[in-house]
Amino acid sequence: MTVAVLRLAGVTKTFRAPRGGGDVVALSGVDLDVREGEFLTVVGPSGCGKSTMLSLVAGFAQPTAGEVLFQGQPVLEPGPERGVMFQDYALFPWRTVMGNIEFGPYALGVGKAERRGRARELIQLVGLEGFEDRYPHELSGGMRQRCALARMLANNPTMWLMDEPLAAVDLQTRIILQDELLRLWGDGGSAKRSTVLFVTHGIDEAVLLADRVVVMARRPGRIKAIVDVNLPRPRAAQRSSPALAELVGRVWDLIRDEAVRAIAEETN
Ligand SMILES: Nc1ncnc2c1ncn2[C@@H]1O[C@H](COP(=O)(O)OP(=O)(O)OP(=O)(O)O)[C@@H](O)[C@H]1O
Ligand SMILES: [Mg+2]
Structure with missing residues (x-):
């Protein structure tokens, strides 16, 4: 069973x-x-x-x-x-794509080099290369959702x-x-x-x-x-x-x- x-x-x-x-x-x-x-x-x-x-x-x-x-x-x-991706649990508008994705590991105390590396992998996985330094308002709706997806995945839930x-x-x-x-x-x-x-x-x-x-x-x-x-x-x-x-x-x-x-x- x-x-x-x-x-x-x-x-x-x-x-x-x-x-x-x-x-x-x-x-x-x-x-x-x-x-x-x-x-x-x-x-x-x-x-x-x-x-x-x-x-x-x-x-x-x-x-x-x-x-x-x-x-x-x-x-x-x-x-x-337990990673979350809620419609009203949006991205932090004051953080870049990288900053948003890094946030979960940062909050858990993961060191900078490691969380950067992980965030880069995720950015590639969701196809946001080249947009690391953009803020949410500079992204399309679809890109924002990709970023939210990467953020959900950042702590390997x-x-x-x-x-x-x-x-x-x-x-x-x-x-x-x-x-x-x-x-x-x-x-x-x-x-x-x-x-x-x-x-x-x-x-x-x-x-x-x-x-x-x-x-x-x-x-x-x-x-x-x-x-x-x-x-x-x-x-x-x-x-x-x-x-x-x-x-x-x-x-x-x-x-x-x-x-x-x-x-x-x-x-x-
Ligand atoms: N914090 C809250 N305080 C008071 N009532 C709430 C609260 N959260 C939800 N409700 C009520 O509980 C019920 C269920 O709400 P919920 O948001 O879970 O529905 P839902 O199925 O997600 O709806 P939707 O498809 O519109 O998103 C609703 O009647 C809602 O008004
Ligand atoms: Mg609902």
Whole structure:
């Protein structure tokens, strides 16, 4: 039996509503086991608790009830073994590309020569050579996301926590970055893959990348279904396969009602 590298057991998270109101139950009784090296994507309507789930795993917040166990230990705070790439956890605008990527190792006390060397390797890996001294505002959206990816990888995390990392880039850039992300993860076969939790609104993207797609429902936020994606890897060659389209249809069927209800609630 393989041991779960990440386990959520009965995880509930409630927030006190602003201005009085009742509590918001962002997650309710979520159970999830993630195996080492698995690529999990998470989809669900706006407000179903996807970001909340990731921030609990990252250690930015604590569950109200239940447990989040990483390698068998409760997650109490952020740690270098869990790298994050969040859409709203943007780059430091006052640091260059190099400065942003070096920051994680710097914060851990890694010496200058070593962290420079590591940052250079990562810059090459994500294709940002020649842009080391640029500031985030001098980069395109796609380049910024490459930089954020390199920053996430800088401490060699065994778990990648990614919250809509490609939502802000155009479609062509997104496709290129999906392929690069898969390559970095080891889609073509690799000795040791990191474990990935990847939140997205793109159902095609969720299926293309994942070993399993977690479909969430809202009010209260919980797991509605988990869809196995038994497509061969590497996936780049699968983009237009009928098997992929069939799975996309299945995931969409699962979330359609939820999404329609979420929109109705937001507009009422
Ligand atoms: N810090 C907070 N304080 C109060 N309520 C919060 C807080 N964070 C999240 N919530 C509420 O918890 C619920 C889940 O939010 P969350 O951001 O996890 O959803 P999501 O699935 O990531 O949505 P989206 O797809 O729009 O990013 C929402 O109702 C949200 O308003
Ligand atoms: Mg979110």
